[in-house]
Amino acid sequence: xxxxxxxxxxxxxxxxxxxxxxxxxxxxLVNPANKRNLEILVVGTGLAGASAASTLAELGxxxxxxxxxxxxxxxxxxxxxxxxxxxxxxxxxxxxxYRLFYDTIKGGDYRAREGNVYRLAEVSGSIIDQCVxxxxxxxxxxxxxxxxxxFGGTQVQRTFYAAGQTGQQLLLGAYSSLQRQISLGxxxxxxxxxxxxxxxxxxxxxxxxxRNLVTGxxxxxxxxxxxxxxxxxxxxxxxxTNALGSNVTAAWKAHKKGAFFxxxxxxxIHPTCIPVSGDHQSKLTLMSESLRNDxxxxxPKKQGDDRNANDIAEAERDYYLERRxxxxxxxxxxxxxxxxxxxxxxxxxxxGKSKMAVYLDYADAILRYGKGEANKNGLHNPSEAQIxxxxxxxxxxxxxxxxxMYQQITGENPYDVPMRIxxxxxxxxxxxxxxxxxxxxxxxxxxxxxANFSDHGANRLGASALMQGLADGYFVIPYTIGSYLAGExxxxxxxxxxxxFVQAEKTARERIEKxxxxxxTQTVGSFHKRLGKIMWDKCGMARNxxxxxxxxxxxxxxxxxxxxxxxxxxxxxxxxIELEKAGRVADFLELGELMCIDALNREESCGGxxxxxxxxxxxxxxxxxxxxxxxxxxxxxGEKGWNLHKxxxxxxNIKIAQRSYK
Amino acid sequence: MAEGHSADNMTLTLKVWRxxxxxxxxxxxxxxxxxxxxxxxxxxxxxxxNTQLIERNEEPIAFDxxxxxxxxxxxxxxxxxxxxxxxxxxxxxxxxxxxNDGDTITIEPWRAAAFPIIKDLSVDRSAFxxxxxxxxxxxxxxxxxxxxxxxxxxxxxxDEAFMAAACxxxxxxxxxxxxxxxxxxxxxxxxxxxxxxxxxxxxxxxxEKMVAQxxxxxxxACSNTGACSAECPKxxxxxxxxxxxxxxxxxxxxxxxx
Ligand SMILES: Cc1cc2nc3c(=O)[nH]c(=O)nc-3n(C[C@H](O)[C@H](O)[C@H](O)COP(=O)(O)OP(=O)(O)OC[C@H]3O[C@@H](n4cnc5c(N)ncnc54)[C@H](O)[C@@H]3O)c2cc1C
Ligand code: FES
Numbered sequence: 001x002x003x004x005x006x007x008x009x010x011x012x013x014x015x016x017x018x019x020x021x022x023x024x025x026x027x028x029l030v031n032p033a034n035k036r037n038l039e040i041l042v043v044g045t046g047l048a049g050a051s052a053a054s055t056l057a058e059l060g061x062x063x064x065x066x067x068x069x070x071x072x073x074x075x076x077x078x079x080x081x082x083x084x085x086x087x088x089x090x091x092x093x094x095x096x097x098y099r100l101f102y103d104t105i106k107g108g109d110y111r112a113r114e115g116n117v118y119r120l121a122e123v124s125g126s127i128i129d130q131c132v133x134x135x136x137x138x139x140x141x142x143x144x145x146x147x148x149x150x151f152g153g154t155q156v157q158r159t160f161y162a163a164g165q166t167g168q169q170l171l172l173g174a175y176s177s178l179q180r181q182i183s184l185g186x187x188x189x190x191x192x193x194x195x196x197x198x199x200x201x202x203x204x205x206x207x208x209x210x211r212n213l214v215t216g217x218x219x220x221x222x223x224x225x226x227x228x229x230x231x232x233x234x235x236x237x238x239x240x241t242n243a244l245g246s247n248v249t250a251a252w253k254a255h256k257k258g259a260f261f262x263x264x265x266x267x268x269i270h271p272t273c274i275p276v277s278g279d280h281q282s283k284l285t286l287m288s289e290s291l292r293n294d295x296x297x298x299x300p301k302k303q304g305d306d307r308n309a310n311d312i313a314e315a316e317r318d319y320y321l322e323r324r325x326x327x328x329x330x331x332x333x334x335x336x337x338x339x340x341x342x343x344x345x346x347x348x349x350x351x352g353k354s355k356m357a358v359y360l361d362y363a364d365a366i367l368r369y370g371k372g373e374a375n376k377n378g379l380h381n382p383s384e385a386q387i388x389x390x391x392x393x394x395x396x397x398x399x400x401x402x403x404x405m406y407q408q409i410t411g412e413n414p415y416d417v418p419m420r421i422x423x424x425x426x427x428x429x430x431x432x433x434x435x436x437x438x439x440x441x442x443x444x445x446x447x448x449x450x451a452n453f454s455d456h457g458a459n460r461l462g463a464s465a466l467m468q469g470l471a472d473g474y475f476v477i478p479y480t481i482g483s484y485l486a487g488e489x490x491x492x493x494x495x496x497x498x499x500x501f502v503q504a505e506k507t508a509r510e511r512i513e514k515x516x517x518x519x520x521t522q523t524v525g526s527f528h529k530r531l532g533k534i535m536w537d538k539c540g541m542a543r544n545x546x547x548x549x550x551x552x553x554x555x556x557x558x559x560x561x562x563x564x565x566x567x568x569x570x571x572x573x574x575x576x577i578e579l580e581k582a583g584r585v586a587d588f589l590e591l592g593e594l595m596c597i598d599a600l601n602r603e604e605s606c607g608g609x610x611x612x613x614x615x616x617x618x619x620x621x622x623x624x625x626x627x628x629x630x631x632x633x634x635x636x637x638g639e640k641g642w643n644l645h646k647x648x649x650x651x652x653n654i655k656i657a658q659r660s661y662k
Numbered sequence: 663m664a665e666g667h668s669a670d671n672m673t674l675t676l677k678v679w680r681x682x683x684x685x686x687x688x689x690x691x692x693x694x695x696x697x698x699x700x701x702x703x704x705x706x707x708x709x710x711x712n713t714q715l716i717e718r719n720e721e722p723i724a725f726d727x728x729x730x731x732x733x734x735x736x737x738x739x740x741x742x743x744x745x746x747x748x749x750x751x752x753x754x755x756x757x758x759x760x761x762n763d764g765d766t767i768t769i770e771p772w773r774a775a776a777f778p779i780i781k782d783l784s785v786d787r788s789a790f791x792x793x794x795x796x797x798x799x800x801x802x803x804x805x806x807x808x809x810x811x812x813x814x815x816x817x818x819x820x821d822e823a824f825m826a827a828a829c830x831x832x833x834x835x836x837x838x839x840x841x842x843x844x845x846x847x848x849x850x851x852x853x854x855x856x857x858x859x860x861x862x863x864x865x866x867x868x869x870e871k872m873v874a875q876x877x878x879x880x881x882x883a884c885s886n887t888g889a890c891s892a893e894c895p896k897x898x899x900x901x902x903x904x905x906x907x908x909x910x911x912x913x914x915x916x917x918x919x920x
Contacts, residue, residue, distance in 0.1 A: 055804040058803045071791050073794075074734040074736050075734075076728070078734045125810075132807065132810040132860065133800065133807035135854065135855050137827050137854065139820070140821075144814025165828060168828070176794060176800070179791060179794045179798065180799045180801060182795050183795035278699060282706050283731075285730075285731050409757070474805075526713075567716060570721050574781070575724055
């Protein structure tokens with residue numbers, strides 16, 4: 001297979017360990033006086049966007065940043081719970097840059113680019129240094145040094161965390177740096193603004209059309225470069241762990257202006273979420289993967305067993321992950337844990353009212369910690385009750401906020417009865433195609449964080465998204481953007497009355513007017529729900545050709561129905577929550593088709609993409625490296641659909657192998 | 663139906679503040695909503711009302727929300743006279759099992775001069791961002807940091823800093839305070855950074871600048887009633903305010919910076 005001539009990944013030559021160092025010392029620089037004249041637009045102020053905007057501003061560029069929330073501090077990154085990886089080897093347990101690189105490539109089921117992933121592992125340590133210097137209050141040991149825990153898919157402890165609120169603390173760190181640059185006048189921040197389109201002039205990205213969500217006004221902004229840091233598109237499934245406003249609009253509009261969209265079918269379904277409770281449900285809540293460190297997952301050995309969990313004896317329980325994967329047990333990667341839960345529930349062993357749940361049990365952990373504490377405190381003959389209380393205290397300190405959240409949502413006390421969990425859509429590995437510089441195939445247009453496709457292959461390991469977002473923003477883009485902007489110093493800012501801006505604004509306005517003019521009978525939400533159901537049933541945890549073909553037809557029909565029968569209340573020139581939702585759902589209705597096309601094209605199972613036709617006898621995913629070791633990059637061709645370009649994945653440093661966690 | 667138990671299918675009377683924009687007057691509009699399940703979150707209940715409004719061709723109620731898991735700080739509703747309602751959790755984490763069939767629930771936006779209303783329940787909280795911009799950070803450019811373990815931080819200090827840093831910036835403290843004071847919010851940030859060795863260099867100037875910006879935004883004075891902390895969905899403690907006062911007066915004694 002040859003890589004399409006349209007896809008030059010620009011990974012530097014040379015040994016893996018030297019690529020990034022060599023690149024950094026040879027990349028063209030922009031002198032400070034010129035930086036002041038170069039304008040950079042950043043869409044999104046989550047971890048990727050806030051870190052990029054503040055760092056580029058520190059370097060002297062003129063930066064404008066946009067987000068749809070009322071403050072940059074509310075980006076969806078804030079919700080990340082579990083932690084952030086870094087190859088610090090503070091635990092002296094054999095970690096190294098190479099090992100983090102290796103785990104990430106393997107975890108991604110050998111569908112990521114070696115050069116990018118190695119760089120990610122290389123800069124991971126600096127991220128922790130930077131965050132600590134900003135005042136991020138990571139968890140610490142009594143000696144005052146940083147604490148670590150383990151996460152799925154690895155056998156070392158390299159995850160840094162701040163209770164169950166790591167994303168919040170990292171984002172507040174990046175936000176504080178951003179606010180500092182705002183106060184210095186180096187960043188202009190536009191909150192409650194949503195990107196509507198990118199402006200492309202002579203093949204280069206030159207700016208944006210954004211909508212002021214309070215006044216409804218469409219604005220034109222020029223930029224020498226545009227960075228899309230707009231997050232993932234998991235909300236296409238309607239129910240997901242993402243924030244309700246998370247959307248694909250920014251990336252999708254860029255895609256329709258020429259940027260290739262890669263691997264859209266790679267979706268991460270997280271194994272430990274609170275199960276759906278009813279039709280009213282608007283989102284699903286994640287229970288951090290860190291809970292799998294201490295919790296044990298099981299279902300009854302008997303099908304349709306209706307007894308209470310605590311009445312089911314030890315011998316009647318099936319700890320199916322420990323049984324199937326003794327080496328990693330409850331800590332297998334997410335895709336494997338999710339499919340195993342689905343397999344048990346589909347086979348009739350599920351628990352709870354809906355029977356679409358498995359148990360996550362802390363009884364053993366409480367006992368183990370309780371005994372440990374009793375020993376520490378010199379209690380020689382502790383009673384069962386004493387052990388239980390001591391154990392609960394430890395679990396409370398480690399996971400208290402998660403347990404509280406579970407109780408708040410379900411009304412059940414997880415210290416007494418095992419939690420019920422089920423997989424839910426969580427993260428999207430696919431995204432805009434980018435090269436080593438994080439630039440899309442449209443010059444001047446970049447994608448960072450979850451919005452790009454680059455580092456996680458077909459499955460992301462826990463605690464790696466925060467790492468990637470901050471790596472992209474703090475340590476990669478500040479260097480790589482120079483290689484493009486060094487060539488732009490002679491180009492003056494384009495006046496925004498340029499024809500390309502006028503046209504892009506007109507298109508955006510017409511679309512808004514059209515949405516409002518339909519005045520149909522069905523709500524935006526009802527379309528979103530129906531789309532989500534198609535995606536979950538036919539392009540979710542397991543996919544097959546028949547279902548995907550049906551889904552494509554159903555999505556097309558739903559899209560037509562949407563554009564003739566949706567009802568958007570209110571006007572264009574005011575805060576209009578229905579209009580905002582309608583624009584986002586309209587884009588999801590296009591993306592859904594591409595996701596199914598991509599899933600149909602990929603005749604193999606890998607990571608989060610499981611094709612039922614391609615599995616081993618034991619039901620494990622069966623990759624086809626001969627024919628599918630490539631990145632699928634889809635080119636939008638208007639009414640004609642999509643054209644596939646392939647970037648071959650070459651593994652020079654890792655021996656590609658069947659992924660085994662047994 | 664016994665008291666304290668919510669029926670599986672509740673009917674509620676909702677008195678909701680409706681206001682088209684900053685420049686028009688608002689008023690309460692009363693709606694009756696049936697089919698409410700105790701498993702719904704408060705915002706899911708409002709979603710259902712909104713769906714019905716759209717079906718009747720009326721405008722849905724505008725409100726801010728995003729994560730729906732109590733961490734982004736977007737949601738902000740004054741429910742039955744209390745910010746975020748009767749439980750010490752955010753409105754998105756409040757469940758309808760906290761209410762009873764037949765209840766009347768009053769829903770208003772945050773009321774504070776420094777938080778002007780944008781529409782219905784949505785208010786402008788950008789004053790908080792400006793206070794942080796005034797000094798709520800450690801001035802360190804990317805790339806300058808030393809190794810993360812080179813400065814040990816006592817666990818107690820790190821834990822206490824974390825507890826202050828857990829503030830979600832929702833503004834419930836301001837809404838709860840009869841003076842609409844922002845002391846709890848501001849003090850949480852000042853405390854977090856004052857407790858950590860990394861925050862020492864700018865300790866004084868930070869307190870001065872943030873307090874000056876807080877005053878400029880038009881937040882009221884603190885009279886130490888503790889309503890802010892009592893209503894805070896994240897349990898941010900009053901000791902932060904005491905610490906901030908120490909920081910601030912300590913700084914003022916020595917400087918005339920701000
Ligand atoms: C519940 C949960 C828990 C998680 N826990 C972990 C964890 O423990 N460890 C880990 O590594 N990862 C975790 N993840 C994944 C991780 O949080 C995300 O992948 C990551 O934070 C994404 O960051 P980002 O900067 O790319 O995007 P986001 O944080 O999603 O930010 C997107 C930004 O783009 C803006 N935006 C979007 N569209 C537009 C538009 N059209 N116009 C203008 N602005 C726009 C938004 O306003 C926002 O500012 C978790 C994810 C979830 C859902
Ligand atoms: S919606 Fe995020 S805190 Fe309520």
